Amino acid sequence: MGGRLFGTDGVRGLANRDLTAEMALGLAASAAHVLGDAGALSAAGSGRPLAVVGRDPRASGEFLEAAVVAGLASAGVDVLLVGVVPTPAVAYLTTSVGASLGVMLSASHNPMPDNGIKFFDASGHKLPDAVEDTIEARMTEAWDRPTGAAVGRVRQMPDARARYIDHLLAACPTRLDRLRVVVDTANGAAAEVSPEAMRRAGAEVLAIHSSPDGLNINAGCGSTHLEDLVAAVVEHGADVGIAHDGDADRCLAVDAQGELIDGDQILAILALGMREVGSLTGDTVVATVMSNLGFKIAMQNAGITMVETAVGDRYVLEAMRAGGFRLGGEQSGHVILLEHATTGDGTLTALALLGRMAQTGLSLAELAGVVERLPQVLINVSGVDRSGLDAHPDVRAAVLAVEERLGATGRVLLRPSGTEPIVRVMVEAPTLDEATAAAEAIAATVSSCLALD
Numbered sequence: 001m002g003g004r005l006f007g008t009d010g011v012r013g014l015a016n017r018d019l020t021a022e023m024a025l026g027l028a029a030s031a032a033h034v035l036g037d038a039g040a041l042s043a044a045g046s047g048r049p050l051a052v053v054g055r056d057p058r059a060s061g062e063f064l065e066a067a068v069v070a071g072l073a074s075a076g077v078d079v080l081l082v083g084v085v086p087t088p089a090v091a092y093l094t095t096s097v098g099a100s101l102g103v104m105l106s107a108s109h110n111p112m113p114d115n116g117i118k119f120f121d122a123s124g125h126k127l128p129d130a131v132e133d134t135i136e137a138r139m140t141e142a143w144d145r146p147t148g149a150a151v152g153r154v155r156q157m158p159d160a161r162a163r164y165i166d167h168l169l170a171a172c173p174t175r176l177d178r179l180r181v182v183v184d185t186a187n188g189a190a191a192e193v194s195p196e197a198m199r200r201a202g203a204e205v206l207a208i209h210s211s212p213d214g215l216n217i218n219a220g221c222g223s224t225h226l227e228d229l230v231a232a233v234v235e236h237g238a239d240v241g242i243a244h245d246g247d248a249d250r251c252l253a254v255d256a257q258g259e260l261i262d263g264d265q266i267l268a269i270l271a272l273g274m275r276e277v278g279s280l281t282g283d284t285v286v287a288t289v290m291s292n293l294g295f296k297i298a299m300q301n302a303g304i305t306m307v308e309t310a311v312g313d314r315y316v317l318e319a320m321r322a323g324g325f326r327l328g329g330e331q332s333g334h335v336i337l338l339e340h341a342t343t344g345d346g347t348l349t350a351l352a353l354l355g356r357m358a359q360t361g362l363s364l365a366e367l368a369g370v371v372e373r374l375p376q377v378l379i380n381v382s383g384v385d386r387s388g389l390d391a392h393p394d395v396r397a398a399v400l401a402v403e404e405r406l407g408a409t410g411r412v413l414l415r416p417s418g419t420e421p422i423v424r425v426m427v428e429a430p431t432l433d434e435a436t437a438a439a440e441a442i443a444a445t446v447s448s449c450l451a452l453d
Contacts, residue, residue, distance in 0.1 A: 172351045
């Protein structure tokens with residue numbers, strides 16, 4: 001990995017090539033030094049800090065987990081292993097047991113060969129850039145290694161999933177009786193958790209892609225591949241389909257006709273429901289620059305203020321905490337319900353969405369109809385110099401030409417990915433043909449002007 005180790009969502013890369021066991025060990029030890037003094041002491045009364053460590057089912061997570069545990073314990077931190085659980089479960093359990101930090105091994109929606117490391121502080125929140133930079137900087141510093149009884153101890157937490165499911169059900173707004181749900185867990189971390197939570201809430205649940213083997217996570221399934229979910233919903237006459245990604249911090253949905261309900265529409269449904277009961281603080285929702293213009297228009301028409309942030313659910317969370325807001329999220333399906341979670345939680349989001357259907361008696365299509373999405377085309381341009389994106393005059397001219405042509409009826413967004421070596425070109429326009437033509441023209445300019453030698 002070149003440049004800064006941390007990206008938009010932790011450290012991520014090809015496991016055993018970019019993200020090695022040595023790097024995982026070093027990051028964990030450094031995080032122990034930076035975060036280990038915060039939070040409560042070990043539940044065992046050892047006087048040592050405590051860390052919660054979880055992972056998704058990827059095969060590489062097995063050796064990376066061992067490396068992280070070695071780094072933490074060698075730095076004098078006790079470790080609670082919670083096994084294969086969703087990312088938000090690690091955030092919740094970190095605060096629940098009074099740990100100083102939490103560590104999740106996952107590359108989220110990325111293909112199986114990738115993996116990643118996400119850190120949470122004692123309050124269950126992802127780390128700000130400055131803290132991540134400190135962890136990275138301290139990886140090269142010498143430190144005194146504890147010995148004897150001062151080294152960290154490692155133990156299992158066998159009831160981790162059960163405790164997390166109980167937490168989810170306590171936040172579920174209503175019973176889900178008579179709802180028929182298909183859930184695609186992407187052969188990932190929520191393969192057991194999400195279907196069980198929905199069943200215990202009263203729904204009739206059919207789980208698909210819920211047999212992880214370490215190699216099949218996100219493979220043609222989950223929130224990035226909805227085809228099987230659509231087919232299952234239609235075939236079984238379900239009311240709704242729910243899709244998670246590999247670590248289940250995302251939730252997308254499809255309605256009874258198999259039409260996609262994205263994160264913008266889910267946010268709108270939840271925002272209107274929360275405002276109805278007076279729990280939408282400041283009548284405000286937080287979303288990112290990637291949110292569809294149709295979402296913005298829907299919120300404006302409903303009298304709900306939208307606060308806009310950079311892409312990444314931690315930036316959404318920062319704005320929520322700064323403004324005291326309770327609801328925020330991304331078009332990709334990261335939704336944060338701050339009253340119940342400190343990060344995006346796909347199962348919690350699904351329960352809230354299903355709860356809204358149960359409370360209103362309306363179909364998902366009817367609820368989502370509040371947002372009229374503008375056609376949106378996203379092109380990922382690889383093999384280019386991302387650092388020159390804002391400076392090249394021909395790129396700026398290509399963008400300006402499209403913006404002048406679209407006016408208030410559309411928009412253009414260019415940004416380097418925070419997790420992959422690509423530039424994302426996004427265009428919204430009144431018609432799909434217009435959006436496609438504009439996005440392709442800008443992408444071609446980016447490719448030709450910023451191509452790597």
